[in-house]
Structure formats: C-alpha cells, structure tokens
Amino acid sequence: MTVRLSLNGQPREVDVPATASLLDVIRDLGLTAAKAGCRIGVCGVCSVLVDGLPVSSCLYLAHCADGADVWTAEGIAKVRPEVVDAFVRCEGMQCGICTPGQVVAAVAARAELGPAADESQLREYLIGNLCRCTGYATILQAVKAAADGH
Amino acid sequence: MTSTELSAAEAAGPWVDTGTRPDARDKATGMTKYSADMPVPAGTLEAVLVRSPLPHAEITGIATAEALAVPGAVAVVTAADLPGGLAGRRVRDMPLLARTVARFAGEPVAAVLARSREAATATAALVDIDYRELPAITDPVAALDVASPLVHDAPWGYPGAVITEADGPNLQSVVTGGEPEAVSRALAAATTVVSATYRTPAGHQGYLEPQAWVAFPPENGTTRLWGTTKSPYRLRNQIAACLGQAPESIRVDPAPLGGDFGGKGGVYDASLCVALARLAGRPVRLVLRSEEDLVGTDARHPAVIRVTVGCDAEGRLAGLDFDAVFDGGAYASAKPTPPVNLHGAMDCALGYRLPCYTLRSRIAYTNTVPKGHMRSPGAPQAVFAVESALDELAAAAGINPVELRRRNLLDAGEPDAYGHVWAEARGRETLAAATRGAFCTGEDAPDPHTPSPQERGLAHGTGVAVYARPTPSPAPTSLMLTPLPGGMLEVGVPIPETGTGSHAMIRRQLAAELRLDPSEVVVRQLPTTALPGDPGVGASRVTVGLSRAVARLAEKWRASAHEGPVMVTLPASTEPPALTYCAQVARVAVDLETGQVRILELVSAVDVAEIVNPQAHQMQIDGGAVMGIGFACLEDLLEDDGQVLASNLGEFRLPAAPDIPVLRTVLVADGRGVGPANVKAIGELTNVPVAAAIANAVADATGTRVRELPITAERVYWAIDGRADDSPA
C-alpha cells in the first residue's frame, strides 16, 4: 500500500504494509540519522518531526504519515544550520548516537516552549532523549543556544 | 517547515567549525554512519538469533520445517552446522550457538538467516526448539557450594581457564591477596571493628547503540567484518582463535561506536556472524534489538561483598578484610584480563594507609547472563562496600567520617597495603577539595544546611566517598601518518572513536607538535590490516598510550622527508603508573514518609595533571557521575531465578535529564601524570564513589544504613527504624 510523504522537503512515495513503522521507511530510503534504539519510545534516537511535531518514528505507523511533512536530523541540518552550529559549538555530544534525536528535540522545544524557555523547562523537555555519555550538561547548553539563536 | 523554506534557508548561514571535535559536525548533522547504518551489498542476509527461554536446559530437538516455509527464509543454523570452536576474550568457554545444553536464559541456540529483517523475525518465531529443563543455579554464593548444580561439568578444561579441578564447583576465577594472619591479629587488637555485607545488582553499560555486526565470506583468504567493537585487534585475534585460523586472515574494518563503557569488547556475536557468513557464502548482518543487549551481553557483575575493617583509638586503620563473591554468569568468556577477575576488587585496598589487608575475590558460574566489564570493572561494587564500611567504622568509633579518611589517606612516598610506593598520592588534597567545594566554608566539617520551606519535613544529610585507581603506563600501540594530496595530514589510528574524543585529542596534539592548525590534520580509524596492533579502548589507557605515540609520530615525521607514510609502533612502556584520586560529596534530602532520596548536589573533586581537552574531560566527569547515580539509585536488571525482568529501557531505567542533580566539579590541578602528555586517567573515575557517597549521605540523614543497591525509596523506607513492623499486611 502506498504512502506519499514529503521527506526533508522532497516528495517520496513508498509501498509498505499497514504495520510498517515510519522509522523503517526512513531508514530503507537511506536516511540513517534516525536509529533503532529501545523501539518503545523512551530513548529518543528515532526522533523525527512530522508536520512540525516531534515523533518517535519507531512507534509511528508509516501510513499515518501519508501526506505529511517529515523531517529527519539530516534535513533539519540543512534548513536550520544554526541548530547544528549550536551543537558543534557547545560540543553537545560524545558518541553521537543520541545527537540526531537531540537536534530534533531542540527544534521541537523551540517550537513548543518558545525562545524564552529556561534551563529547567528544557531539561524536562529532554526527558525522552536519553544520553549515556555526556551527563546532559553540554546537550542542554546546545539546546538552549539553539533556542536563543533562532 | 515547507519546501519553500528549504531553498531560502539553504542559501543562508555560514557553517561554523570551531575545530574542537573533528566528528562534531557529522554527528550533529546525522551523517555519521554507525555499524548498523553502513550500506551492505545487495544479497546480504539478515540474521536473527533464537534464544533459550530457560536458564538451564538440555536441548532435545530443533524443528525448522515450519520456520523455513516463511517467504524469505534462507536457513536455520544450529550448532551442528558450525565449527566447534569456543569463543572468549581470555577463557574460551562459550560456543557460538548452544550445542546440547543452554546455560542461561537468552543464550543463542539457533541463528536464522533470511532476505529481510521482517522475514528473519517471522522465521525465528517459528523455530521449534524442545528443551528439557535442568536445575538452575542462580545465586553466586550458593553456586560455590558443593551441593549446587553445575553450570559446566569441567570448566578447568577450557582454553585459558585459570581454575583447576581442586578449586571447587562453579568457579570462574579466584584471586586472593594479603596476609590473613596479620589481619586477624590486627582486628583482634583494634579498638573498633565493623563487619557488614554489601550487595550490588546486575547492571548494564546501557549504550544506546545496540550491538551490530556485518561479516563477509572469505575472499582470497581474508575474512572482512565490521561491527560494534572497541578493540578491533583483540577481536581479530579472538575470532581467529575461536575459528582456528590466522589472525592476519581476519580484517576488522573501522566503525565508530555509539557508546561502549566496557560492553563492546565481546567476541561471541562477532565470531558467530563470521561463521554464518562463511556458511552462507553471502554477507550476513546481525543487528541486535536493544532488549537482546540487556538480556544477552556482558552485564555488570552482581556482587556480595563482606568487608571487615578496624581502627585504633585514634581512628587509624588497623586492617581490612575484603571478601567478595561476584556473579560471573554462565560463561567467563566476556572477561579479558589474565586473572579473569575484576581489577576494582583486586585494588580494593588502594589509596589508604593500611598496615595489612586480606582480599578474596571469587567469581562464580551461574545460570545467568554472562557478565563482563563495565566502566572500572569491579570498582563501583568494591568501593560501595569499602567506603560504606569506612563510614560505619567512623560511626562506631565516634569519629567524623571525613576526619577518619583524612587520617588514613596515603601520602606520597609511603608504601600502600600492597607494598607499592607511589611518587604522588594526593588523596587528602582531593578530599579537602571535595569537602570545601561542597560546604564552601573552607573547613572539612559539614556546613549545617538550613532547609527552605519546601524542604521542611525532609531529612538532610551529607556523605563522602573516596576512590583511588592507577593511571596505567602507556600501552603498546601503533599509528600511521600519511600526507594527503592537497597538503593535509592523515593520522591513521587503530581504535574507533567511542565518544570520548580520542580522535579529537590525537588531532589536536599532532597539530600542536607540528605547529599546524588542527584543520590541517584529519584522523581516521584504519582496518586491522593496516597497523600492527593495539589492545583497544579501555582501562583508561587511550589518552596516555596514544599521546605517547603521537609524540613519537611527530618526531619521526619531522625527521622524515615528508614524502610518504610514516608509522610508529610502540611497546608497553616501563614508566610507572600514577595514583589518581576522586573524592565525592553527596548532599541529599530524604522524605522520611516515603523514603524518597533527592540528591541535591554531587561534588566531584578530581586529581588531575594536564588536561588535553577541557570540554571532553568535563564530559567524562559529568557523564561518569551520572552513570554513578544510575548505579547508586536507579539501575537493576532484576535478575530473578535466571530471568532478566528489566529487559528493556522502559524497565531498566537510565538516568534521564530531569533526574540529574546539581553536579559540581573541583579540579585538583598540578598533579604528576603519565606519558609525554602528562595526563591522569579520567574516564573510569567519577562513576565509582557515587553510590557510597549517597549511601553515606542517606545514613547521615536518616540514621539508617542501606547496604544494597540500588538505593530505592522502598529500601530506605523499610530501613527506617521500626518501619518493618508497622505496615498492614
């Protein structure tokens, strides 16, 4: 069954079963920034934006994305370079596996909380973006810088 | 975001590169390809493992007809189809697939190969395996008893085994040390003695990237693979040993790691993937699900540790007896060191002035997940026990716990319990820095905390803990420097970037040595065929070992004609290790009505020399502290009768951003490091004393002692006096 969506600004068409996840569709198209981690929506490494909303693509049915505007970290990096710059400047990563999800969260946080969100609000917002490496300090700096700099 | 915004934004904005981390931009743009992201050739088969549901069972039959009927199914592979080699990093005791008996719930019994991941999963669900359940032994202390079921009939017979038949049942290894007689006498004569047993659960490194392997069938005698390994050369050698071939015939290609923390040094899944590719004659990709990592790979050893420690009337330590039983799980294969034991336990008497000690560290076989290395292996468990015991001793002796430590931390030039004399021992300065940092009074005594209105009804407490470990002398390694067309220099390195910033450090150091801008240097992990070797990431040896090699590489390059590649190979150094301290202070507020422990602040004082990359260094401190909080308060795989109950990240909870308390760092500068970079290890430091600091703070707040991790609200609740009798049934 066909799903037509806009993926990082490009129209794409795929033929997938009803039970396919958006994550599998994205990765089968060669975009690997969104990854399979916990597969239950708690870790955040599969995060993408669907019509501007942050979504766990591991749980999101591909067919629910029919007609939707989907952005992965790769696409966000092209249209929101200031978010990437914030993460690079603040060194908001170590191993990097959670970084694409943090980038998505940074964009979503700015949209949902606005530019004046304080550190504790941003910290709460990242509850579903686990990081095992950094202790979160530099990620928070990056997310705050991305929010401020927009 | 719409398509019109894309074209407008694309035209705008410069790309800013501060040059601090060469991998930062790729990671932030999602361009970095990890093992499961790298493209595979058409025709690559996907592998899914079928795992034993039982902790101990005879495999009496495997029926595959229904499974093979699934569209896309290619093969169901069992042990009978594979070579009989055993896998292991030191002791080779684990078969690639269980042969006649499954020894832990989660042990791979069959491997399905199919044309797609979906087909492989559907096929695996239909593989029909008959088991005859056997008595399982899951308690490590009981396992050492002669009456217990045996996990292996004759484990002393395995290649690399370090135990003998005479050592008793279900033993993976035993390390003893010290002088039992001297300790007995010393404790008998001591003014105050305490003795208590401490317990820690099974944990996991909790990296967010599940393990993944891609292996190719041999071509011209060479087998190629890539995957989630932090020690490619060791892996190559271990796969070769398992499959009975020459190490040079195996080539491990580079891949960055999505977190390691000691958990990605394993060999059995990699060896299995190689064997499957060989069997199938096609490339095979094996990507574990996150649950499989938690259930089936290298968990942290649970521990039961009895500590007995005494002091004289002045609070000077008289002797220490440390007796640990670790649960090693069903196979010893995941442990890499020669004694097949845990250095953190073997080093339990380090850091203090201790006239005598005894140590016994036994690791038992049980019918549970094989246990491996995790960030300072053995130390989080051992230090939780020893540092809790020291506080209990202080309380029994009526001495302030900070003062007790101050009186007993080692000075430079005096022998430690092992008889070793350290050129530098800055335990007391580090402790003072921690307490000053926490209390801000310039004195060592706790500063009384005035509760805010929200905090009323909460009991406040403060606890300290100290950890000492060696910074090892430079390990053997090799590096290659190649001039690239266009003028840049490429440093070829033998290890992946696991996240610690090792590649960035190499780039910076080489650039500094050759007076270049870092942007003129590029760092690339090479396949194992390109360099002689390296033991891999771990044991805090990367910065020390590589900085020595970079210095030598720069020297050789300067002396060369700058035309072609230049390589250096360095043996292990004879430079002595450096003693490295970390002292932590935890301030907590305990809700006595519920037992909930809120960590208000964790101060880490770290004994440092030179710091190559301050940002990366600080992240090791913070990341380590957070991992320590996870160990102290949150994480438990909940092994129960051989089953892992917390088998996904929704049940095995890693610390999330809002869980992090205020973290403060105090650097105790100007220490004497190791190697030309003059550094002290940082990667396996701040995760260690946290649990004891928190347990000590909880005891200070509530008057009750929690001796089992994690320190949950419920454990604190029941520990509070009289509570256990109070509740309705």
Next chain:
Amino acid sequence: MATEPAFVAPTTVQEALSAMQADGALAVGGGTSVGLLLGQSLIEPDVLVWLGRIPALRKITVDRGQLNAGAAVTLRELSWHPAVRSSLPALAGAAGIVGNPRIRAVATVGGAVAHADPRQDLPPVLVALDAAIEITGPAGTRAVPAADLATGPMETVLLPGELITTVRIPVVPSLRSVYLRFTPGSTADYPTVAAAAAASRDPDGTLASVRLALAAVGPTVLAVPEAAELAGQRAPSAAAVAEIADAAARRALPAGSRLGSARYVRAMAAVWARRALTDCLSR
C-alpha cells in the same frame, strides 16, 4: 495473518464505525500503544483504523458547564488548551506529563483512556473530575463514568466495533484539582503511586463535592468514594483527611512490581492520597 493487514483513515465517525465492524479491526489514535504492541509482535490486527483524520474527534469545546474533548485530541493539545489550563489544571498537568513530548504530540485522549494501563496518568484525573466517557457503536451512543471504563489491566467495557468518541468533564468555577505523581526513581518512569483530588465549594466556602482517585495501586484506576464524606465541611481536619487516605489504602489491591512491593505501594497509597487531598483542599 493469512492476508496482509489493511490500513484505513476515515474522515467521519460513521466511516470509522463502518470500518470497525470488520473482524480484527483495531482503532489507532496516535499509534504509541499500537505501534509498541506491533513492534513487539504482541498483536496481529487485520485492519488498522486510524482516527487522526476525523475533524469531529479533534475538537475541544466548552459548553454549558462542560468541557468536551474529542477522542482524537492529542495530550499535547489538551495540556496546552487555555480552558483546560484555567479550569482543570490537574488535567492539563497530567496530560502535560505523560511520557515525553513525542508521546504527547501524537497520543490521543481516547487512545490513552482505551489503553487502560492502571499506571497511566490521565485516568485518575478523569475519575476525580467526574468525567464521562462517551462511547459510540453501531447501536448508538452510551456514556460510561470514567471510573467504570476499565475492568482490568488493558481491559475495558468497550465492545467490538465500538469507539470512544468524546470525554466530557463538568466544569465548575469553584473547582480545584490536583494531580500528584510519585516517581521515586527516574522521573521518566511510571509512578509507584499517583493521586488525583478535586473539590468544589458552595458560595459560603463549604465543600460541595470532594473526589479522589489513585493510579498504580491495583488492576484498574481506583476511585475512593469515601472522599465524599468531606462534603459539607469547610475546613476538614487533618484527622478527617487521614481517614480518607486510610480508606484509599484499604481499597488498594497492589500486585507488587519493580516499582514497589504490595506492602510499600499500599503504604504509599495512604501517604499520597493524604497529600493530594490536603493540597487540593488548601487551594
């Protein structure tokens, strides 16, 4: 599955009901529950009926003292809605704390309620707010009090072919509501215990109604009818509140889990029922 499952995205409630009459039909809100169950191979639906395209189910209206939330309203929308924030703060709070922002962005009110996990945040708040769940089926519409929707863990009174269409909550100007969630381990975890309390007052300050409900203390959300005994008082004593809290603990039937043993959860039921009531009555 003999044949491949189908996916349909109806745009009206009628179309959705038709689709739901098929064998093996499963309604999907945001997909967070269904996506998880599919990923774990725990369900094998024949038809997935996605409700996200039905405008009638995506509205929040306030009308004659009642707030009506369509079943496909997302938790994010519910938590940010001005009427919910001002008159039903406990509901805004609970909806705004479920899971993480990605879950809330797509998970729906109807889907949350239909999931019937006793540890969920929304159900105790809906019970405390005296909400009614409107269910529509081929035979028509019926309303079920929030407390009666779940019959067991992951089990509801929904019959095959029925859909939750609206959640209706009475709004009273004097209403004060509180939701407290006890997560002693990671704040991202399910609660060990959670308590929702709501109270309304007559113009002279006397309590007109007091309602209390708990999560994670038994096979379903726990309503505590004893709370109504506080009605008619103006400033109930600590002892009176403690009695209600003890009643809550007596009603609790915790199974014991990783989050707490049965004994501990029962003890915490009393503590957090008391704290929620005390907080609510002080506002």
